[in-house]
Amino acid sequence: MSRPAAGRRGGDARLGVNPITCRAHGLCAELLPELIGLDEWGYPILAASPVPPQLLEMARDAVAACPTLALRLSGAR
Amino acid sequence: MSQQVLWYISRGTGMVSLLLLSTTMVLGALTGGRFAHASWPRFTVSGLHRSMSLVGLGFVGAHVATAVIDSYAGIGWLDVLVPFTSVYRPLWLGLGAIAFDLVVALVATSLMRPRIDPRGWRIVHWAAYACWPLAVAHGLGAGPADARLTWVLAVNAGCVLAVVVAVTWRATASHPDTVARGGGGW
């Protein structure tokens, strides 16, 4: 999974959500509306595209803020 | 004289700890119930919950340390961690010792959250509902002279009211996720 060279450009970083542990707290959508929306029940809908480098920091914040640790960022360095 | 100062600091930081821990409880219940408002987004509520708990632990630490360093009541370091061993008001200090152990466990597991089993974290986090009442009882019982003061009682009553209202709201708040999980998953 870790490809540092690509990760540095941010091209590889992707958000993922664990649907079992996600309890629809919706913090992630508040912190990263650029990439995360909420469905009608409050569960996140993630953008299919990779996380652009300029949003990486905010994506990390959203991951850290999730009360259930359901949101993950993979492939980012 | 300096000893008196320590004793006063201990009582003062104890009161501030009550306010901070109660605020943490309210914010935690709001987070668990998924409270959200346009001017109070969820990351504000949960962010404040996290920072208040850390400031609270700081004041609890100062409260405990000054109580031990001050020799007036003869409280030892072990009495702080092991309940009911103190010679000074063993019952009420014991409740405080349990509450202290729980606060440390709550904060430690939260800081290690990404590295431990989330279920373990959740179980420990439920202990907050045992920790907070113990802390309130400790405050009222360990400082009987202070607890007779009207304003101290008023602060305690305010904290209890705020936490009871927030927890009741959380317990009754309906959310698609709680419904989908049969009401059992806060």
Ligand code: SF4
């Ligand atoms: S913050 Fe976490 S629990 Fe809340 S919607 Fe996002 S992924 Fe789910």
